[in-house]
Amino acid sequence: MSLEEVKEKVVEIRREIHKHPELSYKEFKTSKLIADVLTSLGIEVETGVGLPTAVVGRLKGKKVGKTVALRADMDALPVKEETSLPFKSEVEGVMHACGHDTHVAMLLGAAMILSREDIQGEVRFLFQPAEEDGGMGGAKPMIEAGAIDGVDYVFGIHISGSYPAGVFATRKGPFMALPDSFKIEIHGRGGHGSAPQETVDPIFVAVQIVNQLYGVYRRVDPVQPFVISVTSIHSGTADNVIPDNAVMEGTIRTLDETTRRRALDYLRKVVDHVCEAHGATCEVHMMEDPYPVTINDPGTTEEVMKILSKISTVIETPPIMGAEDFSRFLERSKGTYFFLGTRNEKKGCVYPNHSSKFCVDEDVLMLGVRAHAELAKHFTRT
Structure with a gap:
């Protein structure tokens, strides 16, 4: 199969x-x-392997060498696609909006x-479910099932709309x-909207908690990357009814354990005091x-x-406040996670x-293919 045939097949897949x-x-x-x-x-x-939809491929060379794992996640998002692509999603309300198809x-x-290729050692192909879950995810059960036992190096690529098409972006250390x-x-305690003095209004309490939570930026080191976002508040059923309860959800993103602990401690104190x-009574989960x-x-x-620079432009990027369960693989083996731009x-x-x-500029896909292949060949030899 020529490189051009590989490219056609990659786009088709x-x-x-x-x-x-x-x-x-x-992902059946x-x-x-x-x-x-x-x-x-x-x-x-x-x-x-660990989950019903997880797949592991093993390619073993005839010569002694290292074992290199290459990972791709495969799940989509609960997003209704609004593109005009001829191959747009045929599943209502589900879309590959994060590039896992690529x-x-x-x-x-x-x-x-x-x-x-006449490779050395072993190349292990990890096709992982459920990266978008955010909780257990797919990496953890695959690791527990032995998917990276004996792996010396592990690498992963993520397509990204934040970088120009064809540019590789990564960094050393916390990423x-x-x-x-x-x-x-x-x-709280619900009642009639005309008589708030007879109630404990959970919506009012929720608003006070939000305002106080964002004060956490005064309690953490300003040079440490940090994000806190309240992303949903749900309460109430009618314009003249103060409800009994309210539910808030959100996220805290950190790269430093000291910052994380301070933020979590502050969150609990704010909720308790407000x-x-x-x-009102409150529960933090x-x-x-x-x-x-x-x-x-x-x-x-x-x-x-150095290897990627022989394929395309490489930049060292600041940390990203998104999260990845590829991190679990990196806790077990040396490796690198990096982005491939598609903007x-x-x-x-x-x-x-x-x-x-x-959407994805499909011309960059072969850069990702070459990156996987070159990293596998190089690190199985080291």
């Missing part, structure tokens, strides 16, 4: 997956497509190339944030075991940047990831 997106833990058609392609290439395939296609393209999701339940002051900080191994990343004004690819209008 990407478009097929884009038309049939599947949400976290439900995508999983079957992946397994079928890997099998056709003569690559050893194991399905159901991640699968690029990694399969690399498998096509590497399966023809992406730890996401602490919170839910606050406020229990609720006590206004006669934090997501258990959130994704860790994504930390790129400095030495490995320096080598990665191209001439092609209308100007929308950010998770937008209903997100």
Whole structure:
């Protein structure tokens, strides 16, 4: 298969997956497509690795070498697609708005190339479900099922609308944030909207909590990257009824454990004090075991940047306050996570990831294919 044929196949696969997106833990058609392609290439395939839709491919060379894992996530988002692409989503309310369709296609393209190479060691292809879940995610159960046992290096690529098309972006050390999701339940005492003095208004309490929470920026180190956002408040049913309860949700993003602890402590104190002051009772629920900080191994990343620079432009980017469960793989093996830009004004690819209008400049896909393949060949030899 020539490089041009690989490119055509990668685009074809990407478009097929884009038309049939599947949400976290439900990637059954995508999983079957992946397994079928890997099998056709003569690559050893194991399905159901930790989760029913997880797929691991193993390509073993005849010579002794290191084991390198390459990862692609495969789940879509609950977003209604608003593009005019001829291969737009055929599933109502579900869209590959984060580029995971391209991640699968690029990694399969690399498998096509590497399966023809006389490689050393082992290349392990990790096709991971449920990255968008934000809770357990797909990496953790795959790790627990042995998916990266014996792996020396692990690498992952994420397509991004934040960087120009064809540009690789990464950094050494802490790269992406730890996401602490919170839910606050406020229990007041409802009544008639005309007589608030007879009630404990949970909406009023919620507003006070929001205002006080954003004061956390006065309590954390200003040079440390930090984000807190209250993203939803739900309460009430009618214009003349003060409700009994309100529920708030949001996220805290940090790269530093000291900053994280201060923010979490401040959140709980604010909620307790505001609720006590206004006669309400409150409960704070934090997501258990959130994704860790994504930390790129400095030495490995320096080598990665040199290799990528032979393929396209490479930039060292500031930390990103998004989160990734690829971080769990990096806790077990040395490695690097990096972005591949897809922003191209001439092609209308100007929308950010998770937008209903997100689109990808497909000309960059072979750069991702080459990156996977070159990293695998280099690090299996080291």
